[in-house]
Amino acid sequence: MTTNNPSINKTAEMTKMALMVAMNCVSAYIIIPLPFSLSPIALQTLIVNLTGYVLNAKQAFMTMLVYLLVGLAGVPVFTGGTAGPGKLFGPTGGYIIGFLFTAVFLAATRGEKYSFKRYALLGCIVGIPLIYLPGFLQLKLVTGMPWDKAFMTGVLPFIPLDIVKCLGAAFLAGPIHRIFDHR
Incomplete structure (x- = not known):
């Protein structure tokens, strides 16, 4: 909703940000475990991309930072209902850090x-690698896996569905922009 009233605009912005935090938290519970990987397939990449598509860069940064801090504080909002510094700094925490970079980059x-x-195109060609790179590196460094095994368990199995999720987020962004009369 576009209006000349700054408090209504601020309320709409805060509402979108709160919804994106909530959707990211909920999406962390929608997972498909993979027996050969430390990371499950999660719906979060769709929400991370959507965050970048519907918020500006500052809002995307704040939204993802709030999500990270809530999980770091111990609220079970990370993948599969996990939380805390052990998760963020453990083998798969780099993907969570990648969420922040990706949402901000897409928004900008x-x-x-x-x-x-x-x-x-942005989501598939740049967004996915921005999530994978810190995730892959942290997985490799924390576990000591060989580079090829870290790639085979932490990147390769996720590419096909992440492409689908990028396309889904790009599609959903259109109606959201129309609802908020943002674009």
């Missing part, structure tokens, strides 16, 4: 007008 580079193609 998506453009002024909604475009499914641009959003989908």
